[in-house]
Amino acid sequence: MSKRSSAKYKLDRRMGENVFGRPKSPVNRxxxxxxxxxxxxxxxxxxxxxxxxxKQKLKGYYGDVTEKQFKRTxxxxxxxxxxxxxxxIGLLERRLDMIVYRAKFAPTIWAAxxxxxxxxxxxxxxxxxxxxxxxxxxxxxxxxxxxxxxALVIEAQSLAERDVPDYVSPDGxxxxxxxxxxxxxxxxxxxxxxxxLVIEFYSR
Numbered sequence: 001m002s003k004r005s006s007a008k009y010k011l012d013r014r015m016g017e018n019v020f021g022r023p024k025s026p027v028n029r030x031x032x033x034x035x036x037x038x039x040x041x042x043x044x045x046x047x048x049x050x051x052x053x054x055k056q057k058l059k060g061y062y063g064d065v066t067e068k069q070f071k072r073t074x075x076x077x078x079x080x081x082x083x084x085x086x087x088x089i090g091l092l093e094r095r096l097d098m099i100v101y102r103a104k105f106a107p108t109i110w111a112a113x114x115x116x117x118x119x120x121x122x123x124x125x126x127x128x129x130x131x132x133x134x135x136x137x138x139x140x141x142x143x144x145x146x147x148x149x150x151a152l153v154i155e156a157q158s159l160a161e162r163d164v165p166d167y168v169s170p171d172g173x174x175x176x177x178x179x180x181x182x183x184x185x186x187x188x189x190x191x192x193x194x195x196x197l198v199i200e201f202y203s204r
Contacts, residue, residue, distance in 0.1 A: 048204075054197035061193070062092050063109035069132060074202045085195035090181040093167075096121065097131035099141050102168045103176040107156040120147035135178045143174040162188060 045053070059070050077087035092098065097113040100121055106112035113131040115121055121128055122142045123135065135141065147153055157173060164170055165188050169177045184195065 048201075051197045051201035051204075054194040055201045057191070058092075058193055058195060058198055061109075061189070062095065063097060063113055065092075065132075071202065074198065078199070078203070084199045086184055088195045088198065089184045089187060089193075091134070093182055093187060094134045094136075094178075095131065096123065096128060096133040096135055096141070099135050099168060099176070099178055102165055103141060103170065104156050104159065104162070104164055105143055105147070105153055105174075107152065107159060111152055111156070115143075115147060115153075120144045120150075137178060137180055139178050140171075141176050141178065148174050162190075 055070075059065055059067075062070075065073075073091050074084075074088060077091055078084045080087045093102075097109060097116050100106055100115055101109045101112040105121075106115050116131045117129050119127050119129045120143060122144060123133070124140055125142070127144070143153065164176070165182065165186065167178065167180045167182045167186065169179050171177065184193070187193075
């Protein structure tokens, strides 16, 4: 499991956006970047810089997926039929940790990843501890009995800041079915994501 190496809200401040839509994000109070030079006037960003920023934002949103994993996902998306940027989003949204997050079983993507790695999630009735596992359409994702009583899970389910998207169908409070692979405009990102720029970054 990849560990988060940076502070929880550093991505928000680096991007100048509330990437996760969280009410406690420091960007809600100050929009400049982190560190002592964060308030310096921003210089003009090159095309490469714009593409890199789009990649960092998307990669960060999915819980700081490792560069190796992210690049491999790009390669798979490019090899598939159709629009590579749509394919990339579809593959990222099929990650087990992301489905756990979308189902509101966890308050953050990192908490979702931890739930999976600690063996609290079942896929089609079988325990799975691999956060990057690809979920297939029709798969049933369920909280284990211990997880259903966790304060973290109960807190996540009561969060008003986000809803369960249409492609994740709840069955009670502890079970969901993954009904279809979403398109970019169906994914409930709190900020604008630009997977087309990520494709451009890697295909330079």
